[in-house]
Amino acid sequence: MRLFRALLGVSVLSVSLLACGSGDDDAVDAPSTEAPTSEAPSTEAPSTEAPVAGVLNVPADYATIQEAVDAAAEGDLILIAPGTYKEAVQVTTDNIVIRGLDRNTVIMDGNFELDNGFRVVGASGVAIENMTAMNYTKNGFFWTGSNSYRGSYLTAWRNGDYGIYAFDSVGGLLEYSYAAGSPDAGFYIGQCFPCDAVIRNVIAEHNGLGYSGTNSGGNLVIVNSVFRNNRAGIVPNSGSYELCYPQRKTTIVGNLVYSNNQPDTPAIDVAILAMGNGILSAGGVQNVIERNRVWDHDKTGIGLVPFLEEDANDAIPAKDAWETDCATQKQLMPVIPDGPLLWDSQDTEVRGNVLENNRRADIAVGSAGSNLWELGNCFEGNTFTTSAPLDLETLAPCGSPLTESAGDWLAGDLAVITWLVDAETAPPSVDWKTATLPDLPPLENMPDAATAPAVPASATPPTIDLAAIVVPDKID
Amino acid sequence: MVRMNRKSRNSTFIIAAAFVLLPFALMTACAPDSPDATGGSKPDDAGSAITTTIATVPPNGESVTVQVLDNSYRPIDIEIAAGTEVVFDNRGRNEHNILPDSVKDDAGLAEMLATDSSPAAWGVVSTEFAPGEVFRHVFTAPGVYPYYCSIHGVPGVGMYGVIRVD
Numbered sequence: 001m002r003l004f005r006a007l008l009g010v011s012v013l014s015v016s017l018l019a020c021g022s023g024d025d026d027a028v029d030a031p032s033t034e035a036p037t038s039e040a041p042s043t044e045a046p047s048t049e050a051p052v053a054g055v056l057n058v059p060a061d062y063a064t065i066q067e068a069v070d071a072a073a074e075g076d077l078i079l080i081a082p083g084t085y086k087e088a089v090q091v092t093t094d095n096i097v098i099r100g101l102d103r104n105t106v107i108m109d110g111n112f113e114l115d116n117g118f119r120v121v122g123a124s125g126v127a128i129e130n131m132t133a134m135n136y137t138k139n140g141f142f143w144t145g146s147n148s149y150r151g152s153y154l155t156a157w158r159n160g161d162y163g164i165y166a167f168d169s170v171g172g173l174l175e176y177s178y179a180a181g182s183p184d185a186g187f188y189i190g191q192c193f194p195c196d197a198v199i200r201n202v203i204a205e206h207n208g209l210g211y212s213g214t215n216s217g218g219n220l221v222i223v224n225s226v227f228r229n230n231r232a233g234i235v236p237n238s239g240s241y242e243l244c245y246p247q248r249k250t251t252i253v254g255n256l257v258y259s260n261n262q263p264d265t266p267a268i269d270v271a272i273l274a275m276g277n278g279i280l281s282a283g284g285v286q287n288v289i290e291r292n293r294v295w296d297h298d299k300t301g302i303g304l305v306p307f308l309e310e311d312a313n314d315a316i317p318a319k320d321a322w323e324t325d326c327a328t329q330k331q332l333m334p335v336i337p338d339g340p341l342l343w344d345s346q347d348t349e350v351r352g353n354v355l356e357n358n359r360r361a362d363i364a365v366g367s368a369g370s371n372l373w374e375l376g377n378c379f380e381g382n383t384f385t386t387s388a389p390l391d392l393e394t395l396a397p398c399g400s401p402l403t404e405s406a407g408d409w410l411a412g413d414l415a416v417i418t419w420l421v422d423a424e425t426a427p428p429s430v431d432w433k434t435a436t437l438p439d440l441p442p443l444e445n446m447p448d449a450a451t452a453p454a455v456p457a458s459a460t461p462p463t464i465d466l467a468a469i470v471v472p473d474k475i476d
Numbered sequence: 477m478v479r480m481n482r483k484s485r486n487s488t489f490i491i492a493a494a495f496v497l498l499p500f501a502l503m504t505a506c507a508p509d510s511p512d513a514t515g516g517s518k519p520d521d522a523g524s525a526i527t528t529t530i531a532t533v534p535p536n537g538e539s540v541t542v543q544v545l546d547n548s549y550r551p552i553d554i555e556i557a558a559g560t561e562v563v564f565d566n567r568g569r570n571e572h573n574i575l576p577d578s579v580k581d582d583a584g585l586a587e588m589l590a591t592d593s594s595p596a597a598w599g600v601v602s603t604e605f606a607p608g609e610v611f612r613h614v615f616t617a618p619g620v621y622p623y624y625c626s627i628h629g630v631p632g633v634g635m636y637g638v639i640r641v642d
C-alpha cells in the first residue's frame with residue numbers, strides 16, 4: 001500500500017505544479033501538424049459568400065469558439081476553421097453541433113494550463129465532431145449530466161485525466177475517435193444505469209486504461225474498436241466512490257485488444273494494479289464479453305477479478321437491487337460498512353473470444369475468498385490455451401448452474417491477491433505532460449465536414465447488430 | 477483491485493484544516509449577517525433542530541458530514557442549526573473543490589477568502605482538497621449556502637449542493 005500512497009503524492013504534486021501554471025512546452029514533442037497558433041486564429045474561414053442560417057463560423061463570424069457557443073441557439077452548427085485554439089470551452093446550450101472542418105488541424109490546445117477542451121454541463125443533444133484536443137490538465141472532451149451526447153471523429157491526445165469522458169450522462173455515442181496519453185482512461189463512461197450508450201470504431205493507446213467504466217452499464221455496448229499498448233485495455237469496474245454501483249450489463253464485442261502492458265504511460269494507481277490485462281472486469285457484474293481477439297498480455301487476456309475497496313462509502317447492493325436505475329439509487333441512504341468491500345465479478349459471460357499469448361492465462365476468474373462457483377461467471381466457446389483455474393470452460397460452462405463438484409476450482413488458481421505485490425514493483429506512472437507517445441497519426445476525417453447537415457446527439461444510440469459481428473482479424 | 481488506503485492521513489488533514497478553518501470560525505463568529513449570495517430563500521421550518529436526509533449524520537447536533545464522492549456531494553441538500561460544523565470528506569479518487577455559487581473558480585475563492593470576512597465567504601480550493609482530505613466549516617449564520625465543484629459542475633448542475641442553516 002505504501003506505493004499507492006507515494007503515487008498519490010506524486011499525482012497531487014503534479015496537479016499542484018499545474019495549478020501554478022508550469023506549462024513546459026519544450027519538454028514534449030508536438031504532434032506533426034502544421035496548424036498556426038494564436039488566441040484568435042487568423043486562419044481563413046470556409047468560403048461562405050453569404051452567411052448560412054444557423055451556421056456560426058469560427059473565426060470568421062466569432063473570434064473564439066466560446067463566443068460562438070454562447071451565441072448559438074438550439075439546432076445551430078458551429079463550424080471551426082483549421083487553427084490552434086487555446087480555449088477551454090463550456091457548453092450549456094442544448095442540441096448544438098460543434099464541428100471542426102479538419103480533424104487533424106483544428107486543434108484545441110490547453111497548453112498544460114486549461115482544464116477541458118470542451119466541457120458540456122447539463123446540456124443534452126450536444127454533438128462535438130472532427131477535431132483534436134490536447135494538453136488539457138483534465139479532459140479533452142467531457143460531458144456531465146447530459147441526457148444525450150455524441151462525440152464523432154475526435155482525437156484526444158495527452159490530457160491530464162481522461163481523453164473522452166462521459167459522466168452521469170445517458171444516451172451516448174462515441175465513435176471514430178482516438179485517445180492517447182491519459183493517466184486514467186482514454187475513453188470513459190461512468191455512473192449511469194441504464195446508460196444507453198455505444199462506443200464504436202475507436203482507438204485507445206498509451207493511456208493508463210484504454211476504457212474504464214465505473215458503475216456504468218445497461219445497454220452499454222463497446223464494439224469494433226482497438227485497445228492496445230495501454231497499461232490495461234478494457235476495464236469495467238465497481239466502487240462506492242462513485243454513485244450507481246455496481247458496474248453492470250456492459251457488452252463488449254468484436255474488439256481488438258492487445259499488448260496492454262505498456263510500462264511508460266501516465267497511470268493512476270488502478271491502472272498500475274490492472275497492468276498487463278486485456279479485458280479486465282474489476283468487480284463488474286452481468287457483463288457480456290464476446291468475440292473479441294485478445295493477445296499479448298503479461299497477465300490475463302480476459303480476467304474477471306474482484307475490486308477490494310478500502311474506506312468504502314456504502315454497502316454492496318444485493319442482487320435483487322441491480323435493476324434499480326441510477327436516478328432511483330441516488331436517493332437511497334448509504335450504510336457505511338465497517339470494513340473494506342470486496343466487489344466480486346459476477347454473472348458475466350465470456351464466449352467465443354480468440355486468445356493467445358496471455359502469459360498468466362488467456363481466460364481467468366479469481367476472487368479473494370469467495371467460492372468461484374458461487375459467482376456465476378461462465379466461459380464457453382473461446383479459443384484459448386491457458387486458463388485460471390485450469391480447465392475453466394469445463395468448470396464454468398454457460399447455460400447451467402455452476403457447481404463445486406464440477407472439478408478442482410483451486411488448481412491453477414489466479415492468486416489475484418499477488419497482484420498487489422506486483423504493483424509495488426511495477427513501472428511507476430510517467431508524468432502525463434512528458435510521457436512519450438507515438439506520433440499522432442493522420443486520422444480519418446468526418447465525411448463532408450463543410451457541408452454535412454447538423455445532427456444533434458440523439459438520446460437513442462444506434463442499434464448495433466451484435467450477431468453480425470465476427471472476431472476481427474489481427475492488425476499490425 | 478485495490479485502491480490506496482487514505483485513512484492514515486486524517487491527523488495531518490485535521491491539523492491542516494485547523495489552520496485553514498480557525499480564521500474562518502473567528503470571522504464568522506464576528507459577522508452575524510445572513511449570507512445572500514444567491515437570493516435563495518430560507519427554509520420554511522427554520523428553527524428546528526438538525527434534520528438531514530441521511531442516516532449517517534451524527535445525531536449530536538454539532539457536526540454533520542457530507543461525503544464528497546466522484547463527482548457528487550452526498551447528501552446534496554442538508555439543513556442544520558446555526559453553529560453546526562459541516563465536515564466535507566473527500567472520499568473519492570479525484571480532487572474536488574467546494575465553491576460558493578458566487579465564485580467562478582479556485583482563484584475566485586482564494587480572492588474571496590482573502591478579502592471578504594462575511595459568512596458568505598467559505599469553501600476550499602482543489603489543491604487543498606485531494607482524496608482523503610477533509611474540509612471543516614462551522615456555519616454560524618442562518619441562510620442558504622449553495623455551493624458546487626467547478627471541476628465537475630456549475631452552480632446547480634453536475635456536482636453541487638446546498639447547506640440550509642436555520
Ligand SMILES: [Cu+2]
Binds near residue numbers: 571629
Ligand atoms: Cu468535483
